Amino acid sequence: MHHYTRTLKLFCLAILLCLLFQPAMAQKTPVSRLSSSDSIKIETLLSKMTLDEKLGQLSLFASDWDVTGPILNSNYKQLIRDGKVGAILNAYTVDFVKPLQKMAVEESRLKIPLIFGYDVIHGHRTIFPIPLGQAASWDLLSIEKAEQISAMEASAEGINWTFAPMVDIARDPRWGRVSEGAGEDTWLGCRIAEARVRGFQGKGYADGRHVLACVKHFAAYGAPLGGRDYNTVDISSVSLYETYLPPYKACIDAGVATLMTSFNEINGVPSTANRWLLTDLLRKEWGFRGFVVTDYLSINQMVNHGNAADVKDAASLAMNSGVDMDMMGSAFLEHIPALLKEKKVKIADIDEAVRRILTTKIQLGLFDDPYRFCNKQREQTEIMTKESLDFARKLVAESCVLLKNDHQTLPVPASVKTIAVIGPLGDTKKEMLGNWIAAGQWEKCVSLLDGIRNKCGDKVRVIYEKGCAINDNELSGIDAAVKAAGEADFVLLALGEGGEMSGEAASRTSIELPGVQNQLAAAVVKTGKPTAVVLFNGRPLAISYLNDIAPAILETWFGGTQAGNGIADVLFGDVNPSGKITMSFPRNTGQIPVFYNCKNTGRPFNPDGPKDKYVSQYLDCPNTPLYPFGYGLSYTSFSYSGIKAVVVGNTITITSNVTNTGDRDGEEIVQLYIQDKVGSITRPLKELKGFKKLLIRKGDTVSVSFTLTAADLAFYHPDLKKYWEPGEFNAFVGGSSDKVISAPFKL
Ligand code: GLC
Numbered sequence: 077m078h079h080y081t082r083t084l085k086l087f088c089l090a091i092l093l094c095l096l097f098q099p100a101m102a103q104k105t106p107v108s109r110l111s112s113s114d115s116i117k118i119e120t121l122l123s124k125m126t127l128d129e130k131l132g133q134l135s136l137f138a139s140d141w142d143v144t145g146p147i148l149n150s151n152y153k154q155l156i157r158d159g160k161v162g163a164i165l166n167a168y169t170v171d172f173v174k175p176l177q178k179m180a181v182e183e184s185r186l187k188i189p190l191i192f193g194y195d196v197i198h199g200h201r202t203i204f205p206i207p208l209g210q211a212a213s214w215d216l217l218s219i220e221k222a223e224q225i226s227a228m229e230a231s232a233e234g235i236n237w238t239f240a241p242m243v244d245i246a247r248d249p250r251w252g253r254v255s256e257g258a259g260e261d262t263w264l265g266c267r268i269a270e271a272r273v274r275g276f277q278g279k280g281y282a283d284g285r286h287v288l289a290c291v292k293h294f295a296a297y298g299a300p301l302g303g304r305d306y307n308t309v310d311i312s313s314v315s316l317y318e319t320y321l322p323p324y325k326a327c328i329d330a331g332v333a334t335l336m337t338s339f340n341e342i343n344g345v346p347s348t349a350n351r352w353l354l355t356d357l358l359r360k361e362w363g364f365r366g367f368v369v370t371d372y373l374s375i376n377q378m379v380n381h382g383n384a385a386d387v388k389d390a391a392s393l394a395m396n397s398g399v400d401m402d403m404m405g406s407a408f409l410e411h412i413p414a415l416l417k418e419k420k421v422k423i424a425d426i427d428e429a430v431r432r433i434l435t436t437k438i439q440l441g442l443f444d445d446p447y448r449f450c451n452k453q454r455e456q457t458e459i460m461t462k463e464s465l466d467f468a469r470k471l472v473a474e475s476c477v478l479l480k481n482d483h484q485t486l487p488v489p490a491s492v493k494t495i496a497v498i499g500p501l502g503d504t505k506k507e508m509l510g511n512w513i514a515a516g517q518w519e520k521c522v523s524l525l526d527g528i529r530n531k532c533g534d535k536v537r538v539i540y541e542k543g544c545a546i547n548d549n550e551l552s553g554i555d556a557a558v559k560a561a562g563e564a565d566f567v568l569l570a571l572g573e574g575g576e577m578s579g580e581a582a583s584r585t586s587i588e589l590p591g592v593q594n595q596l597a598a599a600v601v602k603t604g605k606p607t608a609v610v611l612f613n614g615r616p617l618a619i620s621y622l623n624d625i626a627p628a629i630l631e632t633w634f635g636g637t638q639a640g641n642g643i644a645d646v647l648f649g650d651v652n653p654s655g656k657i658t659m660s661f662p663r664n665t666g667q668i669p670v671f672y673n674c675k676n677t678g679r680p681f682n683p684d685g686p687k688d689k690y691v692s693q694y695l696d697c698p699n700t701p702l703y704p705f706g707y708g709l710s711y712t713s714f715s716y717s718g719i720k721a722v723v724v725g726n727t728i729t730i731t732s733n734v735t736n737t738g739d740r741d742g743e744e745i746v747q748l749y750i751q752d753k754v755g756s757i758t759r760p761l762k763e764l765k766g767f768k769k770l771l772i773r774k775g776d777t778v779s780v781s782f783t784l785t786a787a788d789l790a791f792y793h794p795d796l797k798k799y800w801e802p803g804e805f806n807a808f809v810g811g812s813s814d815k816v817i818s819a820p821f822k823l
Pocket of ligand 1: 145165195239371580
């Protein structure tokens with residue numbers, strides 16, 4: 077074909093593609109729209125690519141810089157030179173990344189630049205509190221800022237793609253990955269997911285300080301049977317749509333650039349081979365235009381699932397379902413050529429996947445400058461800056477949740493002369509990072525003991541005793557701990573889990589305090605010294621015993637680099653705690669799942685009603701959790717009054733007064749819940765529909781107002797249509813899902 081005709085043909089094809097894509101590009105994607113010249117560039121490149129080079133773009137391999145799973149193909153450098161790699165994961169620092177990019181853009185035949193991905197889950201070098209901790213701040217701007225800093229630091233070290241946000245709704249704290257998410261509520265999960273995408277991606281990547289986000293794990297990975305990671309997910313379609321899908325959709329509406337499939341099956345079909353999920357829903361119904369990457373080896377693992385006879389079969393299923401990129405499996409590279417010959421996959425699907433990946437690389441600016449994320453100067457000046465560390469410290473404090481504070485035990489009184497820090501989490505930097513610590517450097521962390529000593533200086537004597545290990549049965553250290561408590565006039569008990577006891581492949585059948593920590597706590601509390609527990613954990617823990625014996629408990633999650641300083645700011649009253657948990661804490665493991673937005677059932681237990689055997693209850697435990705969703709105390713106190721719900725047309729305005737009844741200023745997270753009293757589908761007793769985080773001066777009363785429309789009351793029906801039903805409703809406003817005032821309204 078004459079060269080001129082070929083170019084003209086390509087030009088027309090590109091224009092056609094632009095017209096086709098235009099409506100779908102209407103989603104709020106923060107990246108610049110593809111110009112017609114870029115479309116031509118893609119089509120021209122595509123027309124030159126061999127099948128292997130196309131499949132290379134669809135293949136993601138790990139470098140040997142960091143390892144987050146099994147390695148099937150270790151010769152990634154030769155694969156890069158052969159043009160058989162589209163992206164690399166687990167590689168960072170300019171010195172390590174730049175040579176790899178150089179191999180791609182100077183040694184491969186078509187010189188297509190690589191994308192570099194990494195699990196920047198709660199910070200890159202500056203590590204922030206784990207996402208479940210950040211969620212407890214309910215501070216969307218702070219959560220967005222944390223991701224913006226994470227993106228700035230990651231992009232300064234060669235990374236331009238993060239495998240975050242994880243938005244899997246979860247109600248089973250036995251599942252270790254609850255630490256990576258935003259908790260049990262779908263509405264809040266959506267708001268936090270959007271904030272995280274905005275933080276990572278900004279308004280586009282032109283400044284080189286933002287990265288592609290990757291919403292994961294699509295879909296419903298947070299609902300494994302038994303809370304056991306990677307286990308089967310079997311839920312109703314209504315639950316899937318009502319509870320689990322919305323946060324992924326929220327990310328897509330926020331313009332997320334990529335999406336990761338989940339390991340699990342949904343109702344019998346693994347996500348990675350689920351055409352309904354990845355094409356009918358994701359592409360056709362939701363209009364997602366980014367690219368879909370599998371989770372680690374999840375194509376190959378379909379053989380284990382038993383829905384593919386071999387990896388070749390799995391590759392065919394994945395390609396025909398809508399997967400664009402194969403993480404680590406080499407399944408596309410090795411098997412698509414034969415599948416193509418056997419007409420089991422279509423070149424059109426392969427080309428479409430390549431287009432999506434090349435489009436993303438153009439949007440990242442990598443064709444203009446493959447080294448734009450390899451800036452030595454930025455690497456030296458924009459990482460762990462004072463501003464970032466100061467912000468991290470602030471977010472640690474904002475993420476803390478005061479769970480108990482009898483007799484105003486906290487803040488630590490100014491009169492205290494000797495503080496004993498006791499417990500296995502008191503003097504450890506490493507555990508402060510939690511899990512998915514990416515490039516975090518634990519040696520740069522501030523431990524609790526460091527933070528206390530930084531705060532006290534030489535004014536207060538601080539002693540430390542470990543007392544026991546995090547998770548063994550050795551009791552011999554308890555005597556020394558009791559002795560240290562005896563010498564002190566205030567005790568801080570640093571208890572909880574190890575950082576790796578939550579996160580991936582870290583499910584627990586018991587979510588009690590591990591080891592002999594309860595015994596340590598009992599012995600120390602028995603001394604009668606004022607004692608506050610500082611809790612470090614990646615999941616809700618069943619700490620009923622601790623709650624019975626300890627006068628005060630501060631939940632601090634895993635706070636990251638500035639953990640000790642941020643926690644000390646709260647313990648000593650420089651910050652008034654305002655956090656509220658976003659995942660219920662069960663009284664014991666047997667109570668799981670327990671969550672606030674549950675149904676009433678036909679035989680509801682009524683705590684205020686007459687005793688009745690035949691109701692939904694346990695013989696040995698109340699139905700209510702130890703601490704409910706939305707709960708968290710303050711050093712001051714708040715009261716609610718005067719709630720009103722006014723309906724005008726299909727708009728409902730709910731107002732209430734909130735009074736700071738204590739003796740110090742404080743922030744309150746005012747929560748709005750709704751109950752639809754009668755529905756053709758049973759409705760939860762409460763559903764979060766809004767919140768406001770307000771600073772209320774001591775003694776002040778503020779009026780807070782929320783506006784909803786009927787659309788906010790819509791829910792999914794068995795035909796999966798979403799609409800609201802007229803009838804009677806209750807509006808609730810309060811500082812916790814179990815402490816609200818209410819007002820009825822009709823629609
Ligand atoms: C892991 C995780 C996923 C992560 C990926 C890359 O197995 O499931 O969340 O992003 O592999 O490390």
